[in-house]
């Protein structure tokens with residue numbers, strides 16, 4: 096049997112994660128992990144990141160809502176390297192703009208211009224993109240450049256960034272990665288269990 100950690104989802108309830116050895120909190124410090132943990136995804140727990148049963152009081156529903164964007168893969172061609180992007184998967188962590196705003200800039204059209212930088216810069220951004228929305232594109236497939244280390248990182252006022260943990264449902268959106276994805280913890284995504292960036296537009300805060 097594989098010893099790869101796994102995340103399961105409880106209907107209208109928390110995410111249950113089993114076998115994880117490393118979880119990093121919103122402040123960058125490691126969270127004490129247990130073999131089995133119930134993580135809040137309704138956004139209302141008073142013991143975040145853990146579930147305290149608040150989902151039952153708030154009437155949280157683990158499906159439904161309107162996805163924030165279409166599930167489609169857009170390719171931005173470059174001479175040396177090309178990039179694919181699915182807006183539905185983007186959690187707006189903005190690692191791309193932080194690392195290479197000359198290539199990834201929403202103020203320019205198109206917003207991704209691979210030839211404004213070099214292949215190493217593009218690869219660094221694809222590697223850092225937590226949601227897998229950005230990937231290298233070529234020959235009919237996409238490449239997410241995912242590091243082999245099982246962990247969950249919790250973004251401040253944002254989703255769970257998951258690396259190399261079996262997902263609660265097989266990621267099936269266009270160009271999605273099975274090894275790198277973001278899970279909603281605000282309760283508002285229209286693409287649950289995955290984050291679709293709604294937390295940012297809703298101004299969700301994890302200290303509420």
Ligand code: FES
Nearest residue numbers: 279280281290294
């Ligand atoms: S955490 Fe991103 S939509 Fe819920």
